[in-house]
Amino acid sequence: MRGRVLTLASAAPRTFALAVRAGRVVALGQPALARCGAATRLLDCGDRTVLPAFVDAHLHLVGLASALLSADCSGARSIAEIQTIVAQAATRLPPGAWVRASSYSEDRLAERRHPTRWELDAAVPGHPVRLRHATRHASVLSSRALALAGIGRDTPDPPGGHVGRDAAGEPNGLLVDLDAWLSTTVVPRRDATEIAAGVAAAGQRLLAAGVTSVHDLTATNTLATFEDLRGWQQQGHLGVRVTLFTGAETLDERRAAGAWPGRGDAWLAWGGLKLLLGQAGGQVAPSPPAVAALVRDAQRAGFPVALHAVEAEEVLAAADACAHAQGAGDLAWPHRVEHAAVCPPGFAERIAAAGAAIVTQPAFVYWRGDRYRAAYPRAAWRWLYAARSLLRAGVPLAAGSDAPVVPPEPLVALRAALTRRTEEGYVLGASERLGLDATLPLFTRSAAALGGQADRGHLGPGAHADLVVLDGRLADLAHAERPLPRVWLTLCGGQVAYAAPDAAALLVASDWGEQPKPPSIDQPQQPRL
Secondary structure (H helix, E strand, O other), X not given: OEEEEEOOOOOOOEEEEEEEEOOEEEEEOHHHHHOOOOOOOOOEEEEEEEEEOEEEEEEOHHHHHHHHHOEEOOOOOOHHHHHHXXXXXXXXXXXXXXXXXXXXXXXXXXXXXXXXXXXXXXHOOOOOEEEEEOOOOEEEEOHHHHHHHOOOOOOOOOOOOEEEEOOOOOEEEEEEOOHHHHHHHHOOOOOHHHHHHHHHXXXXXXXXXXXXXXXXXXXXXXXXXXXXXXXXXXXXXXXXXXXXXXXXXXXXXXXXXXXXXXXXXXXXXXXXEEEEOEEEOOXXXXXXXXXXXXXXXXXHOOOOEEEEEOOHHHHHHHHHHHHHHOOOOOOOOOOEEEEOOEOOOOHHHHHHHOOOEEEXXXXXXXXXXXXXXXXXXXXXXXXXXXXXXXXXXOOOEEEOOOOOOOOOOHHHHHHHHXXXXXXXXXXXXXXXXXXXXXXXXXXXXXXXXXXXXXXXXXXXXXXXXXXXXXXXXXXXXXXXXXXXXXXXXXXXXXXXXXXXXXXXXXXHHOOOOOOOOOOOOOOOOOOOO
16 A cells, blocks of 8 residues: 555654555555565555544444434434424334434524423324433433333432423423433333444444544443444444443453453453442542542452543542552553543643543534533633643543544544634634644554554554545644545455545455445434534
């Protein structure tokens, strides 16, 4: 392959050619061209840029699959538009079947509020409806769905959740932090064929974005999830490499099963543990001593922990727990603080001293930054999804999309890290901007390192031949007014996993054979930029 190659390998960061054999990079530059023989397939990418394929260090794979199977409300800008979308979805279903819709955001709606049960009833009177929020921390149910869930006027708030009510005390359909209960107890599980189709669509969506490796950080993942993923991959439904993190409560079960971090193969491997930190009654929950004990026990067993911590108090508790665990045992990669959305001055140094890494979501600055501008004072904007200050303090930093909360396009996230611009064009904390050399590793080399994958995220000799070819100037990423570079081609293990139409035509002309076809499922709209 010839082109402008950025390897992100320390020995040869830039070159003009690379050679691939048996799914791995074997040579760079002139030695790569010297390997050309009669059986060599040569692809000339012209002035396009070749990069290591992207590694998404934090997403929810089955959640993404479910979102792709649901009616997409991410583009809705009014409750009337949501009503139209769910009504259209209902026309494709038998009478009485559940209508599933997802990805709405009330701050994007003209009404600046959540829809109500009665508005869903008016749109789809004959079906139970579940409308999931973009964050997946809330849902709106229609009246029929509320009845099936057993929620009425006298129903108290379930533990850890909240039932929204109108001024008269009547449930208005909004349920907060009851997602897992709804998915496992109320809404019927999709059948195996549906789930497989959604997983195939999720894999294709990721490959089309240049992503070939993901870390699944779903807190409800178990050993059974690993077997599900193995089945989907063996059946050809999922074309990306997966590192699976499981809930913290699975520690003993994983030890008994020998499911140690890093074990598995090049396509499916075990990650660490996932622990959710939140707040209850104004206090961090679980309590900081309990979190510290859990992290220390996990480190003694050789399990790195990914601690979900959003607000400042949670981030501090996570950092302190990692500091408390230092010296308790050896780890394949460091403990990780997921999100660290609010990171005030001084926190970066405490996180660095604790030996923890941070997996951030720079795309949130773009997709949700305007909401943050309204929710946080100006002085705090530079603390939100910090980047530059963390790197300056020596904190290992990687990035993920948190899909399906926001779309899984790394190029959108990379631009957000470079510009700190929101969807409406405002700058959120310019002092936290990164340069291109610091930004690219977030979704490549640094992300791979936090899953123990030294042979991904770069294109040095011996690395997996996972690469993405971008059509467009890489420098345009730093200019919000210019179009994003286009993913032209994605290779995974040296095999074509995604090709844009013009790339596919060139591949056929170059005798690269048939190209992969997307699954037969409606594809979501691409990000509006």
